[in-house]
Amino acid sequence: MEYWSNGVLAYWSTGKRLVSTSPINPLCPSFNTPILHHSVRPVPLPPFLPRRNRCGHNAQVNFRKKIVAWDDLPGWRAAMRASGKRLVVTNGCFDLLHVGHVTYLETARRHGDALLVGLNGDESVRQLKGPDRPVAPEDDRAAVLGALESVDGVCIFAEPTATRFLAAAQPDVYIKGGDYTLDTLNQDERRAVEQAGGRIVIIPFVPGKSTTAMLKRIKQL
Numbered sequence: 359m360e361y362w363s364n365g366v367l368a369y370w371s372t373g374k375r376l377v378s379t380s381p382i383n384p385l386c387p388s389f390n391t392p393i394l395h396h397s398v399r400p401v402p403l404p405p406f407l408p409r410r411n412r413c414g415h416n417a418q419v420n421f422r423k424k425i426v427a428w429d430d431l432p433g434w435r436a437a438m439r440a441s442g443k444r445l446v447v448t449n450g451c452f453d454l455l456h457v458g459h460v461t462y463l464e465t466a467r468r469h470g471d472a473l474l475v476g477l478n479g480d481e482s483v484r485q486l487k488g489p490d491r492p493v494a495p496e497d498d499r500a501a502v503l504g505a506l507e508s509v510d511g512v513c514i515f516a517e518p519t520a521t522r523f524l525a526a527a528q529p530d531v532y533i534k535g536g537d538y539t540l541d542t543l544n545q546d547e548r549r550a551v552e553q554a555g556g557r558i559v560i561i562p563f564v565p566g567k568s569t570t571a572m573l574k575r576i577k578q579l
Contacts, residue, residue: 445471446466453491453569467508469559524547
């Protein structure tokens with residue numbers, strides 16, 4: 359239903375039809391006769407597309423508030439524990455965010471009440487991926503992750519491995535992506551999680567979705 363209070367135009371629903379009126383003219387009744395248009399039926403959104411938030415639920419969300427400085431991580435973790443929330447933690451480079459990333463993060467988030475993402479800093483990404491990476495600098499990558507609804511916090515760490523980060527984050531649940539097993543995981547990272555009382559869950563990546571594959575396609579253009 360739409361109505362302009364100045365009387366210029368009004369729309370309203372009558373069963374399955376949409377009725378509109380022209381501007382009101384008391385000298386010409388026929389000019390005010392409602393005009394029947396073709397039936398209008400709402401087109402449902404595909405299930406994988408986000409629906410508009412009509413209640414303003416996320417109106418105050420600011421991705422900058424989700425960026426957790428390294429020195430602030432212990433206090434952030436303590437506040438999360440005091441709130442009684444089960445913390446899920448994962449980590450990675452997250453360079454050029456794609457559907458594989460967001461699917462993985464949404465799946466990770468379902469394992470608890472809040473999701474903290476440990477983000478490899480630029481120098482560690484170069485060590486892991488090569489001198490041409492990352493494409494996006496660490497602050498940009500952190501901001502994009504923070505804008506995701508599934509992510510509650512993002513913390514940049516400097517090392518190629520996540521051992522020190524995991525010791526500070528103390529996850530209740532640590533999510534690792536890929537075809538790992540507990541025995542093929544980095545064992546220092548495994549001990550950091552288990553010594554803090556956390557459990558480890560391994561979930562697969564989305565097949566065929568990776569930043570490396572995306573960059574190869576871009577170079578072929």
